[in-house]
Structure formats: structure tokens, C-alpha cells
Amino acid sequence: MEKKVLITGATGSTGRNAVNRLLDLGISVRAMVHRIDRRSDELEKRGVQVVQGDISVFDDVSNALEGISAAYYVYPITIGGIIESTAFFAQAALEQNVCHILNMSQISARRISKSHAAQNHWVAERIFDRSGVPVTHIRPTFFAEWTTYFAGEIRENDRLTLPFGNAKYAPVTAEDQGNVIAAILANPSAHAGKTYPLFGPVELTQYDVAEILSEVLGRKITYASMEIPEFAEYLKDKRSDYHIQHITAVAQDCRDGLFSGTNDFIEEITGKIPTGMLEFITSRKEIFQ
Template identity: 50%
Template sequence: MNTKEKFLVTGATGYTASYVIPLLLEKGVHVRGLVHKVDQRSEKLAEMGVEIVQGDLNDFYEVSKALKGITGVYFVYPILTPGILAGTTYLIQAAREEGVRNIVNMSQISARRDAKSNGAREHWLAERLLDISGIKVTHIRPTFFAEWLIYSDTIKKQDQVVLPFGEGRYAPIAAEDQGRVIAELLINPDGHEGKIYPLFGPTEYNVFDLADILSEELGRKITYEPISIETYQTEAKKQGYHPHFIQHVSSVAQDCRNGLFAGTNTAVKDITGREPMGIREFIQKHRSNFEEIN
């Protein structure tokens, strides 16, 4: 391995990046983190030895600056806001100008030509743009993150999982496992270029099953409230979520109900040599996220 290689991690203060960055640093390579704002989280990364660059993926000149001297890029565009196609175009052009070797692209399991979600369809289009970039590109398409269980405080405060997924089944995958996949693909891209890897946890569940497991692991009764998609839309609007995000989650909730998120495979182990984390281990590792602090 050439320790002079430098990798850009976009969304550097996000869930997956929090695992990608330490793994890259352990390999002795240089890491540059692109952040939307400098704050305590980015300061902690700087203390680890990460070069911090502040910028916006929808500003071509800031993206170009962030890619100076970069070998490979982990590209993740925030699903909360629109603009992925412009951001992908800027990334591709800047990467070509700077001679970037490879890109690992965070897509999603619902990315497809006929997706009802605007975000999922645009992820699919972004994949196609990257495919014709002339750069080595690998796409990962995870099912729902295990972190969906801790995105809100309803388990901690109400002993409830509140989601619009109905009885849809999926195999939750932890950001930690995705981080291992991303780091491996960044450092060793050969044989993975042009590939699309759906990523799953080891076991498929519906959310009723997950609530039962949470109850067993946490030692208190956790119930699943399968709200309607319409109720989700109303509540999300009240909470101030961007219409783009609400439309996306509403559509993928229906996809989940229709079975699109179901399934398992061996991709995580094939790429990293380790099995993905089971949901019980995930709950125990993140136990504080499920419990009120007295």
C-alpha cells in the first residue's frame, strides 16, 4: 500500500464516515474530510489527524478544492435535501481534472429507473453518471440501516418503535459494517470497479420482530406502532422536514411494504472477510441510545 495516498471522505461527520475514517487512518493513509460546517465533530476528526475541508457538494469550486491531490473518494450525498445530480456532476468533473483513481458511491437498495421516490430515482441516475465518468467506481446499495432504530427518541422516551414500514421485512445493516466495506473498496478497488453491491445485515425481520428483540435485550417491553404513510407525512411536515425527504421516506416505506428491502447476501463477508453485525449485538453496542439517562 502506498501510504502517500490520500482519500476524501464526504459527509465526514456522518454515521458511515465515523467508521470509514478510523479504518483508513489505521492503514496509514492520509484522510481529508469534507464537512458542511466546522463544529465539535469536525474538531474531533482534526485531532485524529484528519485534514478538514469545509465545503458544499453543490459548489463546484469547493468540490474542486477538496479533490486536490486525492487518490480515492467516498461519496455520500445527504438524502435530506435535493441536488444529488448536480453534486455528482461536479464531483465527476473535478475528479477527472484531478486524476482521482476511484470512487465508492453510497447509493441505496431502492435506486432504480422506475422508483417512485424522487431521491431513489436520482440516486440511480447518479450511478449511471458515475459509470460513464471514466473513473473506477463501485456502488453500494444498503437496505435500511440498523440506525433507523435510533434516529428518533421514541424507544428511549415512549418504549415504542414508530415507523411507516407496515409488516415489510428487511435485514438491518449497521453503519459500522458499511464502513468496513467502504474502507476496503477505497483502498483496494481492483476487481470491484463497475460493480453494484447490495448490502444487508445477516437476518431479515419485520419491525414487530425487531420490537420483540429490543424488549428482550433491553429488559422492558418495546412495542411497534406501524403508523400509516399518510400519518408519517403529516407528522414529518409538522417537524419541519424538507418535502424532498418526506416524499422519499414515504415512497421507500411503500417499497419496504412491497418487499423491495427484503433479502440477505454474503457481500459484507465477501468484501471484508467478516460477517455483518447481528441486530442483538447492535442493540447492546448502542444501548445508551435506547435508554433514558436518569
């Protein structure tokens, strides 16, 4: 079979970066997108085969996987339904003779998680493990992109508000994850059956991140550490109930140290040292100004 890779969530942060790297490697890519828009049009212009479909619809997934040698599976963290979607994806991959699945999980995925989404990710991992299709799981800590989600408040109030207290973790960029995804899908047999926790290069508190923002922007940015119930109220009209329940549960996990740690997996898999927060924020300086 000619090597052809399916990237789900291809216009999202990790999927888009994985497509970029796969194209650099000369690997044929099919992108599964939820809607046809400017972003999917740009992919087509670059030679990517675009298919529109819903990752929660069995026939859509089956059609997207036809003729695919390896596939990246990612499900939105903002909504429920991952367990059924995973079962559809695993069965369709089996029927279509897909040789490998790379599954985006999360570092908080575990049987006893208080987050419904994190617990569901753990169950989804077990479904893939039992599917008969070789699988690799990646489990990133919090994305560096979390800082950009609150860029409006940074611009308007010179304040970064998050519920992580004084916890330390090493934010990991979507680009580094995309590079990992591409490297694994380019040579999947070397990674079958493995689970990779993914971290950025240096553990930081949000006070540290605020100092980096201050340095890059040339003005004082303050980290306002919000208590978790207060942060849930803050998100009430901004996120779904499912997403809020997840964020509040993993905020406590973060405070308890679950998201902490570093390792060399990104460098070992991609040959590239992961991006630090100074470089990341500097590259996006304009959105915070």
C-alpha cells in the same frame, strides 16, 4: 501518486466509520466537512486533513479532490440537488486525475422509482458510470440506525412507530458500511465497475426489532405499524417535504419487498460478519432507556 483518500460526509455515520477504518489501515485521509466543529476538530487530532466545503459547489469539490487517489461520495438524503452535485464531483475527479470513486447509492435506486430521491440516485449512478473515472456503487438496505431515530418515542412511550407493516429486511449498520467503504478504497481496482447491495445478517420485521428492544431494555416495547399517509403527517414538522416524499415512497417499496434479502458481500469485502440487531441495540442501550 501517494495513496490519499477523500471522505465526504466525514462527520456523518458512514463517513466517520470509514475514516476510522482507513486510519486503522494506515491510509492517509482527507475529510471534507460542511462545517468546522467539535467533530472535525477530533478528526484533525487523529491526523486527518480536514477541508471545509460544500459538496454542491464545484470549486469546493475540485479543491477537496486535488492530490486524491480515491474518493467516497455521499450526498444528504434529506435535500435535493444530488444530480448537479454528482456532475460536479465526476468532472472535478476527472480533472484532478482521481483513480476511483466509491458512490453511496441506495437499494431503491431505479429508473421507475416513485421516490424522487431514489430516482435521482439512479441518475447519479449513470453520471458516474459515464464519467470516465472507475466507480463502485454501494446500495444499502435500511440502516440499523433507523431504530435510533425514534429513540425518544421508545424512551417515553415504549413504542416503535414505523410505516413498514410486516415487511422483512436485514438492517445494515453504518459501521459495517464504513468498513466496506474503507476496504474498497484501500484496494479499489478489485471493485471497479461493481455494484454491491449491502444487508445485515438476518431479515427481521419491526415486530422482531421490538422484541429485541424489549429483551435488551427489560421492558415491553411495542411496534405500532402506522399507515403510510398517517406517517407522512407524523413527519410533517420533523422532516423536509423532499425527505418525507422519499420516506413514504420507499416505505411502500419496503412493504413490497424491495428492501428484503441478504448476501455475503460485507463479509467477503471486509472479512467480518455484519452486525446483527441484538448486538447493535445492546451497544446503544443507553439511548433507549
